[in-house]
Amino acid sequence: MTDDTLGWMSVPLAIVAGTFRGSAPFLFVSLGECLTEKAGKINLGLEGTLLTGAMTAYAVSYLTKSPWLGVLAAGLAGVGLGLIHAWLSQRPRVSDVAVGIAMIIFGSGIAFFFGKAFIQPKAIPLPVFELGNWSSYPQVQDALKISPLLLIGIVIAPVMQWFFSSTRWGLYVRAVGDSPSAARAMGISVVGVRTGAIVAGSFLAGIGGASLSLYYPGLWSERISSGQGLMAVALVIFARWQPIHCLWAALLFGGAQAIGPSLQAVGISSYRYLFNAAPYIMTLIITIATCSPRRTLSGSPGALGTNE
Amino acid sequence: MNLRDRWRSTSENILIPIGAVLASLVVFGIFCAVQGKNPIAIYGTIYQSAFGNSFSWQGTLIRAAPLMLTSLCTALPAMLGLTIIGNEGALIVGGLGAIAMGLALSSLPPIMVQIAMAMAGLIAGGLWIMFVGAIKYYRGVNETISSLLMNYIAIAVLNTLVEGPMRDPSSLNKPSSFPLAAVNMLQSIPNSRVHYGLIYGLVACAIAYFLIHRTTFGFAVRTVGGNIRAAKIAGLPVGKLTLIVTFLGGSCAGLAGMVEIAAIHGSANASLNADYGYSGILVAFIARQNPLVAVLVAVLMGGILASGSALQRSFGLPDATVLLFQGIVFLAILFSESLYGRLDFFKDREPEVKIDASATVV
Numbered sequence: 135m136t137d138d139t140l141g142w143m144s145v146p147l148a149i150v151a152g153t154f155r156g157s158a159p160f161l162f163v164s165l166g167e168c169l170t171e172k173a174g175k176i177n178l179g180l181e182g183t184l185l186t187g188a189m190t191a192y193a194v195s196y197l198t199k200s201p202w203l204g205v206l207a208a209g210l211a212g213v214g215l216g217l218i219h220a221w222l223s224q225r226p227r228v229s230d231v232a233v234g235i236a237m238i239i240f241g242s243g244i245a246f247f248f249g250k251a252f253i254q255p256k257a258i259p260l261p262v263f264e265l266g267n268w269s270s271y272p273q274v275q276d277a278l279k280i281s282p283l284l285l286i287g288i289v290i291a292p293v294m295q296w297f298f299s300s301t302r303w304g305l306y307v308r309a310v311g312d313s314p315s316a317a318r319a320m321g322i323s324v325v326g327v328r329t330g331a332i333v334a335g336s337f338l339a340g341i342g343g344a345s346l347s348l349y350y351p352g353l354w355s356e357r358i359s360s361g362q363g364l365m366a367v368a369l370v371i372f373a374r375w376q377p378i379h380c381l382w383a384a385l386l387f388g389g390a391q392a393i394g395p396s397l398q399a400v401g402i403s404s405y406r407y408l409f410n411a412a413p414y415i416m417t418l419i420i421t422i423a424t425c426s427p428r429r430t431l432s433g434s435p436g437a438l439g440t441n442e
Numbered sequence: 443m444n445l446r447d448r449w450r451s452t453s454e455n456i457l458i459p460i461g462a463v464l465a466s467l468v469v470f471g472i473f474c475a476v477q478g479k480n481p482i483a484i485y486g487t488i489y490q491s492a493f494g495n496s497f498s499w500q501g502t503l504i505r506a507a508p509l510m511l512t513s514l515c516t517a518l519p520a521m522l523g524l525t526i527i528g529n530e531g532a533l534i535v536g537g538l539g540a541i542a543m544g545l546a547l548s549s550l551p552p553i554m555v556q557i558a559m560a561m562a563g564l565i566a567g568g569l570w571i572m573f574v575g576a577i578k579y580y581r582g583v584n585e586t587i588s589s590l591l592m593n594y595i596a597i598a599v600l601n602t603l604v605e606g607p608m609r610d611p612s613s614l615n616k617p618s619s620f621p622l623a624a625v626n627m628l629q630s631i632p633n634s635r636v637h638y639g640l641i642y643g644l645v646a647c648a649i650a651y652f653l654i655h656r657t658t659f660g661f662a663v664r665t666v667g668g669n670i671r672a673a674k675i676a677g678l679p680v681g682k683l684t685l686i687v688t689f690l691g692g693s694c695a696g697l698a699g700m701v702e703i704a705a706i707h708g709s710a711n712a713s714l715n716a717d718y719g720y721s722g723i724l725v726a727f728i729a730r731q732n733p734l735v736a737v738l739v740a741v742l743m744g745g746i747l748a749s750g751s752a753l754q755r756s757f758g759l760p761d762a763t764v765l766l767f768q769g770i771v772f773l774a775i776l777f778s779e780s781l782y783g784r785l786d787f788f789k790d791r792e793p794e795v796k797i798d799a800s801a802t803v804v
Contacts, residue, residue: 368591426582
């Protein structure tokens with residue numbers, strides 16, 4: 135079977151395949167950013183966390199021959215970086231945006247420094263679920279090789295939604311993010327809750343990194359994250375700080391990323407970069423359209439972007 | 443403020459950053475020692491390859507020039523209370539504007555081409571960030587996020603143009619635009635390899651400092667940054683100030699793009715996206731938004747960047763070592779921000795205590 139037998143059908147199929155392959159990092163990193171922002175802080179450093187997670191997962195999977203240990207180690211690496219961000223960004227008069235940018239440099243420094251040795255060797259990738267065996271088309275079979283991490287992410291999204299809406303701790307996070315002074319009056323430790331949210335968010339972003347290096351593209355290189363961690367910030371706005379919408383947004387962004395390459399496969403190569411930028415343009419337009427000078431975005435945590 | 447207080451606050455402003463740099467040297471030194479490398483030797487190499495002789499100084503200054511300009515893209519809007527991180531995007535569109543102008547006018551005398559390219563860079567970068575300011579003021583869109591998104595849009599525009607409409611068919615492996623004519627390139631300062639972009643950077647920082655700290659316009663801007671409600675009541679045109687300041691900030695980053703194109707690359711290609719924009723954000727934060735301090739920080743940072751390949755050659759360390767070092771320095775300096783006004787060492791004790799006591803009696 136070649137592309138010819140599928141003809142133009144190969145384009146939507148390639149987009150579906152790209153959506154399944156490319157969404158997992160977006161999903162994890164945006165859920166992590168969502169949790170962090172709900173608590174009222176921004177973590178731009180998740181780009182560095184994603185890189186460190188990807189490198190750690192790849193290295194540990196290579197050294198221990200167990201990809202799942204790699205995933206765990208990636209999460210723990212995220213916890214380490216998250217602790218630094220949580221501590222620094224909550225010091226008086228320190229901007230969380232500036233800390234985030236410094237953490238991108240620091241995180242990518244760590245990842246590239248220790249990752250140098252792992253560019254050549256081949257680590258054991260994560261096993262995949264092959265859901266496409268009913269089809270005789272190899273393209274369909276390929277498209278439906280689903281990463282277990284994507285499935286885990288798909289489960290986490292509604293759980294996090296429930297966590298925010300129906301649990302005591304979810305309420306604490308929202309209170310801290312909306313009005314730290316009110317939360318303090320309720321007797322909630324603002325620093326404690328924010329630290330927890332930032333560290334847990336970083337853990338998720340680390341796992342997002344693992345899905346890059348252990349599933350797709352399934353190797354470690356310095357260009358692997360290509361801004362996906364920073365994009366999570368946009369994605370969370372797009373999702374209006376709702377974890378369940380993060381899921382749809384991650385699928386949409388993952389799919390949008392696949393449009394360019396899949397059109398290229400059928401010979402349309404010009405303007406593929408503009409297709410790649412489509413999610414950013416879309417997010418920008420939606421943000422402009424839905425903001426108003428008198429109020430911030432609906433759904434936005436009240437203390438976000440203030441230095442409270 | 444009497445002389446003694448002034449001395450205390452000055453010494454605080456000098457000693458805290460120095461302490462932060464020393465602390466980061468210790469942390470990075472421990473890291474190197476754990477890796478089995480001699481930290482003293484590593485610092486010697488960094489110093490030698492950044493500031494050791496006139497050749498290395500020149501390499502440092504070449505890297506510092508765009509950093510001075512991009513840092514203003516964050517520092518100027520910060521005076522209004524805006525956190526702009528779209529420096530990279532503004533640099534790229536500035537560079538694109540400059541190369542388009544340089545190619546279109548290539549038959550004019552070089553000095554005219556230079557001026558036109560600089561203007562194109564200024565205007566393209568300025569409008570790019572002014573758009574961020576406009577949607578902030580008129581639509582309430584968070585400027586940090588919109589400027590971040592616009593970085594990616596700028597990169598996509600750059601890649602699309604150099605692979606499509608602007609592509610020189612002879613650039614095979616690395617798609618690039620048609621090259622600038624050699625006479626139209628930004629020349630070097632006589633007897634050095636440092637290009638005139640350094641002068642652009644120094645002049646821009648000096649103008650920015652004068653504008654913010656020595657003019658009524660600057661006073662108005664700082665008032666808005668201090669308390670926007672009070673500024674509105676005082677009748678200051680907040681919208682207009684936002685547009686002007688974001689335009690000025692963006693135009694500096696755009697000029698950095700012109701400098702990189704006209705002095706270093708000679709044509710537009712993916713190398714334009716070299717993270718000078720992101721580093722500029724940190725330069726601005728570390729300089730605490732002061733354009734004159736930004737010059738010093740940019741030189742320091744240019745030095746760190748310049749020492750990368752030397753570390754690789756002499757110690758077999760990955761070139762990412764410099765990135766890691768940079769990260770540690772930044773984190774330490776950001777931490778030191780929280781120490782201002784909180785260390786007993788810099789506090790004036792006797793008079794303040796007495797005033798407090800009498801105040802409570804009343």
